[in-house]
Amino acid sequence: MSEARIDRLLAAALHQAIADLLPMRLEFYESYLRPRGWREDAVNLAPISAVLSFLRHEDGDTHDAVMVQAAAYASTWWMAGQPWHVRTGGRLLPRWMRLRQVGTLAKRHFEASYRGTKVKVHVRRGRLDLEIRGSIFCSSREQARDAQCRYYLAFAEALVAQDAWPHRGTLVACRALGGECCVVRLEAQDQ
Numbered sequence: 098m099s100e101a102r103i104d105r106l107l108a109a110a111l112h113q114a115i116a117d118l119l120p121m122r123l124e125f126y127e128s129y130l131r132p133r134g135w136r137e138d139a140v141n142l143a144p145i146s147a148v149l150s151f152l153r154h155e156d157g158d159t160h161d162a163v164m165v166q167a168a169a170y171a172s173t174w175w176m177a178g179q180p181w182h183v184r185t186g187g188r189l190l191p192r193w194m195r196l197r198q199v200g201t202l203a204k205r206h207f208e209a210s211y212r213g214t215k216v217k218v219h220v221r222r223g224r225l226d227l228e229i230r231g232s233i234f235c236s237s238r239e240q241a242r243d244a245q246c247r248y249y250l251a252f253a254e255a256l257v258a259q260d261a262w263p264h265r266g267t268l269v270a271c272r273a274l275g276g277e278c279c280v281v282r283l284e285a286q287d288q
């Protein structure tokens with residue numbers, strides 16, 4: 098059995114976000130994130146886990162800022178590969194249908210990023226819940242004070258950023274805080 102693999106898009110998005118926000122530390126991180134290896138479809142899990150752990154030990158809000166930036170890149174690249182009707186869904190679809198579409202898009206990206214991740218999509222009225230099992234961001238044995246799957250929330254938020262309705266995003270639960278799974282919630286706000 099080969100080592101667990103991480104999709105190249107997630108690795109490339111993390112690399113680009115670190116280059117933007119931590120340019121002085123890029124060389125250090127590149128010893129784990131090796132762009133040359135990305136000609137393959139996937140990179141190994143172990144170096145990515147190491148990068149995530151180092152990011153958690155950076156100062157202040159650096160970890161969350163890198164996750165938000167990486168998710169912004171990933172969502173742009175992910176959407177670029179979608180057909181026209183999906184890319185314009187936010188302006189054309191009824192609210193519940195759009196939330197279901199966003200849920201499906203996020204589920205596909207999260208599950209493609211790492212085979213051990215499984216996502217269930219729940220849509221009720223103006224609310225989308227993504228129930229994420231096997232998050233690669235939240236398996237750390239280190240004591241966590243905050244939810245660690247900021248990337249998942251930021252990715253979902255980025256998908257709806259251009260929509261006709263504003264949304265409020267929250268991390269309702271996180272495995273790193275003792276939850277059974279991680280839950281990302283998007284709620285459509287009435288204007």
Ligand SMILES: [Zn+2]
Pocket residue numbers: 232234235244245246270271272273278279
């Ligand atoms: Zn989590």
